Amino acid sequence: MVRTIISAFITLALLLGVSFYEASYVQNKFDEFYVSLHALKRKTELGTVSYTDGLSLREFWDDHKVTMHIWIPHTVLYEIDYQLDEAIGLIYVKDLEGALPKIEVLLGLSENVPKGYTLTLGNIF
Amino acid sequence: MGLIIIRTTFIFITLFIVMRLMGKRQIGEMQPYELVITLIIADLACIPMGDTSIPLLYGVVAILTVYLLHQIVCIIDLGVRGAKTVLSGVPSIVLNRDGVDDTQLKKNNLDVTDLIESLRVEGYFALDAVEYALYEAEGTFSALPKKNYQALQKSLPVVLVDEGKFDEKNISLCKRDKGYFLDVIKQLGGKNEKDTLVMTVDGAGKVYWQERNKKYKVINLDWEDPLW
Numbered sequence: 462m463v464r465t466i467i468s469a470f471i472t473l474a475l476l477l478g479v480s481f482y483e484a485s486y487v488q489n490k491f492d493e494f495y496v497s498l499h500a501l502k503r504k505t506e507l508g509t510v511s512y513t514d515g516l517s518l519r520e521f522w523d524d525h526k527v528t529m530h531i532w533i534p535h536t537v538l539y540e541i542d543y544q545l546d547e548a549i550g551l552i553y554v555k556d557l558e559g560a561l562p563k564i565e566v567l568l569g570l571s572e573n574v575p576k577g578y579t580l581t582l583g584n585i586f
Numbered sequence: 587m588g589l590i591i592i593r594t595t596f597i598f599i600t601l602f603i604v605m606r607l608m609g610k611r612q613i614g615e616m617q618p619y620e621l622v623i624t625l626i627i628a629d630l631a632c633i634p635m636g637d638t639s640i641p642l643l644y645g646v647v648a649i650l651t652v653y654l655l656h657q658i659v660c661i662i663d664l665g666v667r668g669a670k671t672v673l674s675g676v677p678s679i680v681l682n683r684d685g686v687d688d689t690q691l692k693k694n695n696l697d698v699t700d701l702i703e704s705l706r707v708e709g710y711f712a713l714d715a716v717e718y719a720l721y722e723a724e725g726t727f728s729a730l731p732k733k734n735y736q737a738l739q740k741s742l743p744v745v746l747v748d749e750g751k752f753d754e755k756n757i758s759l760c761k762r763d764k765g766y767f768l769d770v771i772k773q774l775g776g777k778n779e780k781d782t783l784v785m786t787v788d789g790a791g792k793v794y795w796q797e798r799n800k801k802y803k804v805i806n807l808d809w810e811d812p813l814w
Contacts, residue, residue, distance in 0.1 A: 462661070462664055465657050465660050466657075466661060468657055469658055472653055472654040472657065475650065476650055479647060530641065532641060533641065534639055534641065534644075535638070535639040535640075536639045
């Protein structure tokens with residue numbers, strides 16, 4: 462009985478710890494990504510963006526992505542990869558008007574993906 | 587391919603540890619909630635093993651959550667008086683000194699044929715050879731035979747009436763017609779086969795008859811030669 466109670470408490474603590482860490486980790490990583498994306502968007506709007514800016518953002522994202530595979534379904538990360546590659550490609554061919562909607566999609570994803578990890582009624586059901 | 591091997595190994599180790607922590611009952615005779623947990627766990631383990639787009643952690647966390655729920659149910663089961671009845675159920679005495687308890691059978695979604703089959707598995711072929719028979723909460727069957735039970739089951743009984751209906755095949759096996767057995771029912775104090783819960787006859791002509799909610803009766807028919 463004592464062993465059962467102890468193991469239940471340990472498991473509960475472990476699960477709660479992992480849950481809170483996951484929510485905060487995912488939120489922090491996407492917040493940082495959002496800030497970098499926003500800077501890229503500003504530069505694109507002003508027409509000062511360069512292909513190197515795009516590559517730097519991809520490098521930044523790749524670093525974040527490694528550990529995010531533990532927490533997020535890989536298909537979500539592939540979607541971000543796809544949109545990011547398209548945006549960088551359009552920047553490379555100087556199609557800044559075409560790149561802006563892609564960056565906007567990425568901003569939307571950065572805002573909405575972490576929301577999927579919060580304890581809300583909608584997410585539970 | 588290598589990914590699936592690693593993921594499967596990881597899930598296997600997690601499941602193995604969790605099953606060991608859950609105790610011996612989980613791999614032997616299971617309570618209803620334990621069966622539910624085992625079924626869920628098997629499914630939870632399969633999804634992240636096969637689908638590499640799902641983080642492995644999702645499977646591990648789900649298994650640990652099921653383990654936590656199992657431990658909580660165990661604590662309630664062992665620590666709260668009366669909880670065992672709700673969580674695991676109680677044994678059902680389906681056959682007693684008055685005969686077959688139809689109410690208990692129905693409560694467990696069983697019928698007389700299931701009871702006879704369980705008795706046969708235990709080595710008792712005649713309903714009157716057993717003093718008590720019960721289904722445990724986890725579904726196993728136990729029977730307490732009468733002292734002279736071997737003398738009471740010299741020949742294999744067959745079911746003639748099962749919950750108000752004649753079994754045509756077994757009647758023809760006895761080389762008699764329905765009318766003959768209706769007379770036997772009337773001789774025993776019944777009206778017809780519809781009120782009969784169970785009626786069996788063995789090869790020597792020993793009849794076990796029980797009306798619904800009444801004590802059983804046994805008579806020996808004067809058959810000249812044993813039929814089987």
